[in-house]
Amino acid sequence: ERALTGEDDSRQATIETHDELNEFLVLHRWEYNSLMSEFQATEKARKMKVLDKASGFRTITQDAKEDLCLYLTPRLYKIHEFITKQGRKAMHLYIIERGEAVAYRDVDEPKTKSPRWAA
Numbered sequence: 001e002r003a004l005t006g007e008d009d010s011r012q013a014t015i016e017t018h019d020e021l022n023e024f025l026v027l028h029r030w031e032y033n034s035l036m037s038e039f040q041a042t043e044k045a046r047k048m049k050v051l052d053k054a055s056g057f058r059t060i061t062q063d064a065k066e067d068l069c070l071y072l073t074p075r076l077y078k079i080h081e082f083i084t085k086q087g088r089k090a091m092h093l094y095i096i097e098r099g100e101a102v103a104y105r106d107v108d109e110p111k112t113k114s115p116r117w118a119a
Contacts, residue, residue: 044069050097 009029027035047069051057057065074097077083083094086105094101 046097047072050095054095 044066048065051060051065051068057068060068072095077099083101084090084092
């Protein structure tokens with residue numbers, strides 16, 4: 001709900017019911033903000049825990065990790081699903097939070113596999 005998240009709390013549209021009986025679930029602004037703050041703190045703590053365990057982020061300052069947490073987006077992948085493929089332009093950094101993945105590359109020789117990575 002955009003009107004609850006910004007400084008400008010003005011509604012950008014009018015809402016009008018069109019059925020005989022309409023039922024809404026309503027959440028007050030202060031309840032919404034309180035719940036969102038709690039959710040964001042929980043998500044940040046979860047992401048910080050992952051970054052603290054990841055070897056590539058051990059030398060980064062806590063402030064930098066906190067900033068990074070703002071941009072990390074959780075994604076779920078099913079077993080045997082390709083996360084990316086060789087030859088595609090690199091657009092994302094992947095950090096395993098839970099599970100296991102194998103990276104491999106095709107070369108002129110038989111397929112070579114790297115060690116398994118797991119969280």
